[in-house]
Amino acid sequence: MADYKLVIGGEGVTTSDHLDVKNPATEQVVGRCPIATDEHLDAAVDAAATAFLAWSVVPDEERKAAVCRMADVIRENSEELAELLTREQGKPLNGLGSRFELQGAEAWARHTATIDLPVEILHQDESGSVELHRKPLGVVGSITPWNFPLMIAIWHIAPAIRTGNTVVLKPSPYTPLSTIRMVELLNEVLPAGVLNVVTGRDDLGQKITEHAGIQKIVFTGSSATGKKVMQAAADTLKRVTLELGGNDAGIVLPDANPSEIAEGLFWGAFINNGQTCAALKRLYVPDALHDEICAALVEYASKVQMGDGLDETSILGPIQNKMQFDKVVELVEDARARGARILCGGTVPEGSGYFYPATIVADVSDGFRLVDEEQFGPVLPVIRYSSLDDAISRANASESGLGGSAWSSDIDRAKQVASQLECGSVWINNHGMVKPFAPFGGVKASGIGVEFGRQGLEEYTSIQVVHS
Structure with a gap:
């Protein structure tokens, strides 16, 4: 030492x-x-x-x-x-x-x-x-x-x-x-x-x-x-x-293909274990695609190995510090107590370290702390919507405005939605991929x-x- x-x-x-x-x-x-x-x-x-x-x-x-x-x-x-x-x-x-x-x-x-x-x-x-x-x-x-x-x-x-x-x-x-x-x-x-x-x-x-x-x-x-x-x-x-900080919203449009976007959604949210300012932190999904999107995310999450970062097989590591770990646990438990469904993860593993598994949470909405606050950890709340205009309004209701994303098979339609999001950067069919030649700010x-x-x-x- x-x-x-x-x-x-x-x-x-x-x-x-x-x-x-x-x-x-x-x-x-x-x-x-x-x-x-x-x-x-x-x-x-x-x-x-x-x-x-x-x-x-x-x-x-x-x-x-x-x-x-x-x-x-x-x-x-x-x-x-x-x-x-x-x-x-x-x-x-x-x-x-x-x-x-x-x-x-x-x-x-x-x-x-x-x-x-x-x-x-x-x-x-x-x-x-x-x-x-x-x-x-x-x-x-x-x-x-x-x-x-x-x-x-x-x-x-x-x-x-x-x-x-x-x-x-x-x-x-x-x-x-x-x-x-x-x-x-x-x-x-x-x-x-x-x-x-x-x-x-x-x-x-x-x-x-x-x-x-x-x-x-x-x-x-x-x-x-x-x-x-x-x-x-x-x-x-x-x-x-x-x-x-950011509380970035992603909006899945009704024409999106869940199997094609699941990997991008996952890494948009869980890059660096979710400890990224411009990570996807709220996902708005149309009613008709909700269950299929959730299932695809859970399936992908099940394949991602968590462990000590020095182990070459680990893909996700621990939360960086105890204070942030406690906040993530608190937000998930608050959502659980209010009736949210924990689709995967949500349980602290035994042993040392600040490990918390990749967690997908459904049956949450605006007004839940997990949605309104920046979790900055390996948790993604999935929020239903019926009206696209309503989803855009809810995405913009946050005081944050760092990044956002639109997910669709129709790029032009996705760009129309993206132009309505109140954020400094917006991505189409990915999230958070900053580039050294592109200005970045909130x-x-x-x-x-x-x-x-x-x-x-x-x-x-x-x-x-x-x-x-």
């Missing part, structure tokens, strides 16, 4: 206090996370601010090359990082697990390196010209969650570094170890101070958000915490990008700003208009 270090100014920094990081499959300690003090945070911000002076004026092609080198480092060390990620997060090595996450991290870094933000000519004639330039902001504070700790870290830091900013990164206290190790490796190909990592408990995130030396916060997490981040950032007028309580693509890169810059 190792004591990990902070990374500040390119160097490992020891701390006097640590917290245990546990494997959710075994509840055994994986390693010890350093707890940063206020002085450590100040040192990290100072290191990033100093590095910014040089990094912000590095030629664009050199910054592109640096981000490509980051992608190379991730690929070259992917197996080491994947195993450590599995030990602390719980997700399987195989399938859509840790190796998949490392592949995504590499892909996002590589694509980010290809995006250009050229000078825009707004006006040019014999009287002169007006040009729009994009300039880096300064020190970016990144606060990442525990569900995809490495990939989301890359979603934050690659565009920041690509645009000439420097970074102070704070991972979740549930999954800090793989992030620390990745930052150590990335510092081998980045100038000292460009990328720093400080770790600790949740209160460290607020200190980062309030820090006067940080110009922008990018945060991925719950809507409740996102509101606190935005409030804390207000005093220093920080820029913010907030990718927050509406309503699901966030502010976007990530990915040119639009996401622009969020790490300020505009300067040059009149000549």
Whole structure:
């Protein structure tokens, strides 16, 4: 069991206090996370601010090359990082697990390196010209969650570094170890101070958000915490990008073929054990297809093996932490007590670890906590509807608006339904498949700003208009 270090100014920094990081499959300690003090945070911000002076004026092609080198480092060390990620997060090595996450991290870094933000000519004639330039902001504070700790870290830091900013990164206290190790490796190909990592408990995130030396916060997490981040950032007028929680609805249209969409529905809901902001969390199904859809989902779920993520045969792992495990159990039991039918799963297995089986729940409706709240776990409520217009209205009744989906044999009809959903991203016959070139963000309580693509890169810059 190792004591990990902070990374500040390119160097490992020891701390006097640590917290245990546990494997959710075994509840055994994986390693010890350093707890940063206020002085450590100040040192990290100072290191990033100093590095910014040089990094912000590095030629664009050199910054592109640096981000490509980051992608190379991730690929070259992917197996080491994947195993450590599995030990602390719980997700399987195989399938859509840790190796998949490392592949995504590499892909996002590589694509980010290809995006250009050229000078825009707004006006040019014999009287002169007006040009729009994009300039880096300064020190970016990144606060990442525990569900995809490495990939989301890359979603934050690659565009920041690509645009000439420097970074102070704070991972979740549930999954800090793989992030620390990745930052150590990335510092081998980045100038000292460009990328720093400080770790600790949740209160460290607020200190980062309030820090006067940080110009922008990018945060991925719950809507409740996102509101606190935005409030804390207000005093220093920080820029913010907030990718927050979702309670994504999927609507199956009456012409859908249950056997053809069952696999897509399942993985739309259960990718990363349902611990995904843009997972399918409510499924609206027409009366005529309800029983057939439920049966197809139950049959598919029965084939998916759950177990310790280090076992190469496991496809689903445990819920990441005890608090989230308890919430999932509570929501299912609340639905059961109100008359819901648990079609599969719904029972905590014996033994250690925070395991909960893939669970399909029927005979629920709006007003059930399982439908109205984001469960963020391996449970899918299936909700009947008689009128398609009513299903759309119910899907839009949530305060969340991250993602949604429409499932149909008629793509044009599905697109018509999709256009009526109040969410930042919508998918046809799949759910949650984000892409590095497509902007991603939420509406309503699901966030502010976007990530990915040119639009996401622009969020790490300020505009300067040059009149000549």
